[in-house]
Amino acid sequence: MxxxxxxxxxxxxxxxxxxxxxxxxxxxxxxxxxxxxxxxxxxxxxxxxxxxxxxxxxxxxxxxxxxxxxxxxxxxxxxxxxxxxxxGVKSRRNIALSFTGALLLVLLGVLWGVHPPVPSWWPLEERWWLPGGWSVGSGLILSGLLAAAFIVYSIRRFRPQA
Known part of the structure; x- marks a missing residue:
């Protein structure tokens, strides 16, 4: 046809x-x-x-x-x-490391946004200390929250129920 x-x-x-x-x-x-x-x-x-x-x-x-x-x-x-x-969710160790990484991203984003004064140990010029402010910080926070959400999704989808 x-x-x-x-x-x-x-x-x-x-x-x-x-x-x-x-x-x-x-x-x-x-x-x-x-x-x-x-x-x-x-x-x-x-x-x-x-x-x-x-x-x-x-x-x-x-x-x-x-x-x-x-x-x-x-x-x-x-x-x-x-x-x-x-x-990434095969073992409890992997899950703990993944959540730790997501938490670090969120904390780093908050640090970036708050923009504390340049520490004495910083070897570069002051302008290179956490450039970008909240625009970069909010991106890091969002990445950390998305990573945590995907970790939870992966646990529910790929981990066998005990």
């Missing part, structure tokens, strides 16, 4: 979205902005404090509604993110 042009567009080779229509208009633009923003945050958080793989998965999930390449990348990145999350 011959396919109509519309069927050929929505049913791409093994596409997860086969038979669904793609967003149009404002919802498409919002989806693109949110998706790319999450991908950029995820890439940055791979090297900076924060849940990089999980933000990357969220961004790819949003972009997968629009792009075939995002659908192809989503599953392998999601597998790696979930494997890392499962490994």
């Amino acid at each position: 011959p396919r109509t042009p519309r069927q050929g567009r929505t049913r791409r080779r093994g596409s997860v979205l086969a038979g669904r229509t793609r967003p149009r208009g404002a919802s498409r633009v919002v989806g693109l902005v949110v998706g790319w923003l999450l991908v950029l945050i995820g890439l940055a958080a791979l090297v900076l404090p924060g849940p990089g793989l999980l933000a990357l998965v969220a961004g790819l999930a949003v972009l997968a509604q629009q792009y075939e390449w995002a659908r192809r990348w989503l599953q392998p990145v999601k597998r790696k993110a979930f494997a890392a999350a499962a490994q």
Whole structure:
């Protein structure tokens, strides 16, 4: 049976979205902005404090509604993110270290925002002591809180119930 042009567009080779229509208009633009923003945050958080793989998965999930390449990348990145999350809560020691790291991020963010005077042991110029103020501090606090939330999620999802 011959396919109509519309069927050929929505049913791409093994596409997860086969038979669904793609967003149009404002919802498409919002989806693109949110998706790319999450991908950029995820890439940055791979090297900076924060849940990089999980933000990357969220961004790819949003972009997968629009792009075939995002659908192809989503599953392998999601597998790696979930494997890392499962490994992070494999033992009580890992959980304690993860929560300690999240708490340190929050405390460092508060310290950064409060901006205490430069200590006598600081070897660099005064302008290099905690630059950025609350803009940097709030980002660190948010990263710590997100990390704690993802740790709780990982414990509930990947830890066997005792």
